[in-house]
Every structure is written in C-alpha cells, then in structure tokens.
Amino acid sequence: MSRKYFGTDGIRGRVGEGVITPDFMLRLGYAAGKVLGDLSGSKRSGHRSILIGKDTRVSGYMFEAALEAGLINAGVDVGLLGPMPTPAIAYLTRTFHARAGIVISASHNPYQDNGIKFFNADGSKLPDQVELDIEAAMDLPMTTSPDLGKAWRIEDAAARYIEFCKASTPWGFSLEGMKIVLDCANGATYHIAPKVFRELGAEVVTLGVSPNGQNINLDCGSTKPRQMQKAVCDEGADLGIAFDGDGDRVLFADRNGKLVDGDQLLFIIAMHRQQFLGGCSGVVGTLMSNYGFELALREREIPFERAKVGDRYVLEKMQANGWKLGGESSGHIICADSTTTGDGVISALQALRAVSDFGESLDQLKGRMKMLPQHMVNVRLAHREGVLENDEVKAAVSAAESELANRGRVLLRPSGTEPLIRVMVEGEKRAQVEELAARIAAVVERVGNS
Template sequence: MERKYFGTDGIRGRVGEGAITPDFMLRLGYAAGKVLGKMSGEKRTGRPCILIGKDTRVSGYMFEAALEAGLINAGVDVGLLGPMPTPAIAYLTRTFHARAGIVISASHNPYHDNGIKFFSAEGSKLPDQVELEIEAALALPMETSKDLGKAHRIDDAAARYIEFSKASTPWNYSLDGLKIVLDCANGATYHIAPKVFRELGAEVHAIGISPDGLNINLECGSTKPQQLQKTVIEQKADLGIAFDGDGDRVLFVDSNGELIDGDQLLFLIGLHQQEFLGGCKGIVGTLMSNYGFELALRERNIPFERAKVGDRYVLEKMSANGWMLGGESSGHIICADASTTGDGIVAALQVLRALSDFGEPLHQLKSRMKMLPQHMINVRLGHRNGVLDHADVKAAVSEAERQLADSGRVLLRPSGTEPLIRVMVEGRDSTQVEQLAKQISSVVERIGNG
C-alpha cells in the first residue's frame, strides 16, 4: 500500500490545510483507536489506553480534543499529558504500559504548522505496517463503540519525566558551580528543563519560557540561537543550551558565545564513552554530518557510519549495528542506553557529564574536533531525471574528489520536496571547497536545465 499521510517523521502540514484539520484529527483518532486498540501489549484487563501529549502551539488544544474524541469513540481510554517534550511521551508510554503514545507537534517549525507523531508501547516509532493499517482505517465509517473510552489527565507527568531525565546521570552527579543559560524555545521544555538543571545543582538563567501559543520557536531555540549566544555573554555564563519546540533537539553555546552543533556534541559524548565508560562501540551520523567529525572519530578508532537524513534511518542503522549513539547535525541526538528516541535534555546531560569528567570548559574541550569548511549550493532545475547519473556530472564529482584526496568529500543530494539538487563539498581549504562546489553546480545546472 502506498503511503498517503505518514512520512518519515509522522504526519506534518500547515494548520487548516491538507491533512491537518480538526475533522481529519477526529478520524485519525478513531482509526488509530481501532488499529492500536486491537494490538496486544497491555497486560491489564479492560480497555486499552493511549496517551496524548503536545507542545505549546495554540492549535494543540483543538487537535488534542479532536484526537481524544476519536479515540474515545473507538472504545479507547485516553491519558492527557498536556505540554510535554516529545521524548517524554515516549518514556511515559512505556511507564504507564499504554498501548501507544501520540505527540501533537511540528517540532522546530513555527506555530502555524503542526504534526502528529506516534510511539509504540515500547516507546519507539510505529512499524511501517501499523502506520499503513491506520491510513487504511481512515476510510472506515465512524461507529460509536458500545464500550466508550474515558479520558483522564495525568497530573504528575512532568515530575515523572524530570526524575527520568535526572536518572540518566549517576546518582551522585552534580552541576554545582556551573552557570547555565537555557533557551526553551517557548516550547514543550519550558516548565521541565529549568527544573532538571536546577535540581542537579546548576545556577540557571532561563529564556524562552513564556509560551503564548504563537511564539514557539520564534526567534529563539535551537533554530534561532542568536539570543542565547548574546545572553550567555551578558550573563557571563559557563555555557548555554538551546532546545527546539518539542524538546528532541539540543545545541550548545560555549562561554565565548560560539555555537556547538550536533556533530560536535555527538563527538564529545562518544569521546567520553571511549575514555571514561569502557569504550564507544560506534556512532551513526547522517549524510550531512561534517567530515571533520568522521576524521576525529577515525583518529580515535571509534567506528562511524552514515545514514540517510532522518532519525528513523539513524535508529535503524544503530539497531542493525548494536550501537548506542547516533544523531544529526541539527542536534537530534539519540542516546539509546538512556532513551528510545532523540531527547534534548538527556543528551545535554551526557555532554555536561563529559565536561565534568574531563575537567575542561566547553570552549576548550570542543577543540579536540576540527570542523571542516563546508559549502552547499542549492541548484534549481527544470528536471532531475538522470542528472546524477549523467557522465558529465559524474566526471565533475570524480575530479573534485581527486583534488580533495582523503581530506574532504562531495555529496549530491536531491531535495525531497523541491526540484533541487543540493551540491555540498567539504575539505580543509575553504577557498578550494567553495570553488569545487561552484564547478560541480555549474555542470549540474547545465545538465538539469538543458
């Protein structure tokens, strides 16, 4: 069956357009209830239970109510979590032995977007087959169940997740003496992250903690870290930490106001595992991970593999290799020994633990990995058919790779949503990198618009 609604990261769309309407959400809740309600997994007798959490965007109230009604009509009980980070829903689904967890969020996107993610009873993404069954069930006529479900609010959800996050560090771990600026993106971590870091002993100055339903990710958070960078310097803080709207991404800022991306954070976590925790089996990055990251891991004999962009693909490769660490440059970091999905707070605590054990400030420790210059050009084309396989394009790529030798790489990646091919070149010399990217792009443009 061909997918119509589910993408690699759930269902996404502009509120009120396409799939993301209250009517669709009602039918989605009913379909999910019918499919997931019949699945095994919950040992308790009685009706199955599905949890619903959301971020802080204003549309969440409307969609929460619609999903709740659909699920109840299908004979499923509903546990309402309120605003919670995406990884918290994954954790709480396991904790409450729920049949599934649903997240209403469009992650790092602005407030007028929204989306739906599903977690299985194990706190992982739903299998493809189950998503396809839910899509098929959307066509079912809505019939009221003879045994209607009930809804209840889970009042201690935030406290449970705070304790879970803290428990991802050793029992005697302390952040005492560390001054941290947190940017919660006016999103789902606004009432959780400050408590986690304060309860571990840090002095916390928090920004992006006043959500009004419209300001999620607005000039703040991991996609817009400029305010965090400025505040870290003004506050003379040791570092800053930025989350995105649903709390599954994290970036850092050092005491000089310099941004530390996901590749660098993954390196620090892996390096800490290698030197203090008995070794790092390997790390999964993506096609977009910086080549300097790969070289730094190679120098330390830490295996590294690249997956396609998207946390689903990173998790698949981690699972296939039996590795516990992976993620993306965006800051979506998966510490599988602590969480089943990307978790910004948990990942941040692993980085802080590395700083503590190494006994070095962030601006000093990050220098152990040298980021290589990267230049990307988006080439808009009349058509993409056969462009990447054209002899002239292959020749241009081969020549660039010959010039870079073992000190860089070339990546040509079609856009999934636009008639674009992204030409990316990395290497040690920024001038050479830019020149080679332009040369390849000119060939791609000629073939694609010829």
C-alpha cells in the first residue's frame, strides 16, 4: 500500500496548505484513536490514554485542540503535555504507560510549517503498517463513540523530563565551574534545558528562551548558530550549546566560537565510551557523515557503518547491529542506552561527560579528529529519471574517484522533496574537492536537462 500522508519523519507541511489543516488534524486524531485503540485491548485498561505534546509554534494551539477532539471522539483519553521537546514525549509515553504519544512540531523548520510525529507505547516510532492503517482509517466516516474519552493536563511533565535528563549522567556528575551559552531556538527546550544545566551546577547564559509563537528557529538554534558562537566569545564561556526547535538536535561551539557538529560530537562520545565505559561496540552514521569521522573511528578500531539520511534509518541499522550510538552531522544523535530516540539535551550531557572525564577542553577533544573538506552542489533538473544510471555521469564520478585516490569519496543523492540531485565530493584538499564537485555537477546538469 502506498503512503498518502506519512513520510520518513511523520507528516509535515505548510500550515493551511496541502494536508496540514485543522480538519485534517481532526480526522487524523479520530483515525489514530480508532487504530491505536484496537491495538491496546480493553479501553478501560491502564493503557487507555494518548499523550499530546507540541513545540512553541502558534499553530500548535489549533492543532492540539483538533487532535484532542478527534481522539476523544474515538473514545480515547488524552493527556496534554503542553510545549515539550520531541524526545520528552517519547519518554513520557513510556512513563505513563500510554498507548502512544503525538508530537505537534516541524522541528527545525520556520514557524509557518507544522507537522505530526507519533511514538508507540515503547517511545519508538510507529511501525510502517500501523501508519498505513491510520491512513486507511482516515477515509472512514467519523462517528461519535458511545464511550467518549476525557482530557487532562499533565502539570508535572516538565519536571519529570528534567529529572530524567539529569539521571542520564552518573551520580555526583557536576558541571560546577563551567560557563555555558545555551541557545534554545525559542523552541520546546526553552523551559527545560536551562534548568537541567543549572541544576547540574553550570553557569548558564541563555539565548532563544522567549518564544512568541513566530520566532522558533528564527536566526537562532542549531540551524542558525552564529548568535550562540558569538556569545561564547563575548561571554568568555567554556562552550556553547544550540538546540533546534523541537529539541532532538544539538550542536556545540568550542571556547573559540568554532562550531562542533554532529559528527564531531559523535566521535567525542564514542571515544569517551571506548576509554571510560568499557568500550564502544560501533557507531552508525549516514551517507553524509564526514569521511574524516570514519577514518578517526577506524584508527581507534571502532566499527562504523553508514545508513541512509534520516534518523529512522540510523536507528534501524543500530538495532540490526546491536549498537547503542548513532546519528547525523546535523546533530541528531541517538544514545540508545539512555533513551529511544534522538535527544538534544541527553546527547549534550554525554558530550559534557567526555569533557569532564578527559579533563580537556572541547576544542582539544575535537582536535583528535581531522574533518575533511566536503563540498556539495545542488543541481536542479528538468527530470531526474535515469540520470544516476547515465554512462556520462558514471564516467565523471569514476574519474573523480580516481583523482581522490582512496583518500576521499563521491556521493550523488536525489533530494526527497525537490527536483534536485545533490553532488557531494569529499577529500583532503578543498580546492580539489570544489573543482571535482563542479565538474560532476556540470555533467549531471547537462544530462538531466537535455
């Protein structure tokens, strides 16, 4: 069965356009209530509820009410969490033994967008078949259940999640003496992250903690970290931490204001596990992970594999290999021995454990890994069919790989949402990488527009 609504990361789009409307959310809530209710046995069991959380977008109020109405109409009780990070909903779904958790968020996108993501009772993403069943149920007529659900607000949700984050560090762990700039992107971590780091002893300088419904991710957070980088230098801080709008991604800046991305953070966490926690079984990256990251892990005999871009694929490969660590260069990091999904706050704490245990600054630790120059060209095409299989394109790629001489790589990847092919080249010399990427892109453009 083909998908109508769900993508690899839930449902997402521009508010009021396409499927992202209040009417759609009402029908989605009803369909989800019917499908997930049938999976849980008796409605009067301890698993009758579904939790709803959201980020700070103004449209979240509208969509929360529509989903709540649909779920209640389907006979499901609803626990309202209010503004909470995406990973917090995964955790709280497990904690309250709920049937499922629903997140209203478009993550790092601007406020005009919104979306929906589901977690199952274990705090993991719904199986594909359940998503397809929900899609099918949306075509059913919506009738009022004779056994309507009820709604209540979970007042201590934030406090529970704060304690969960702090408990991901060992007893006695302290950030006392450390000055941290914290950028919460005017998003869902605005009332969570500052408390976590202050309660662990850090001196915290906050940015992006005044959401107004329209400023989420606006020139701040992990997608726009320059403000955080500058503040680290201005404040004389030890480091900076930036989250995205829904709190599942994190990037750092070192004491010099230099950005530390997801690959570098993963390397630091893996290196810490190998030296202090009894070993690191392996790390999953993506097709876009820096080749220098792969080489640095190889030097330390830590296994590494690449998954397709997307946290779903990273987690699938982690589970297949029995590994506990994986993520993306964007800062979406999964520490599966601490939680079930990417969690910016917990990932940040794991990196800070490494800084503490190694007794070195963040810039010293990241210096143990050499990032290779990586250059990408987005080629917009009239058509993409057959381009990657074209002999001219294959020849251009082969020639570039020969010039790199096993000290770099070439990747051609079609965009999942636009008529683009992304040409990425990675190697030891920036000028060579840029030249090879431009050369391949010219061939791709000629073939795809002919």
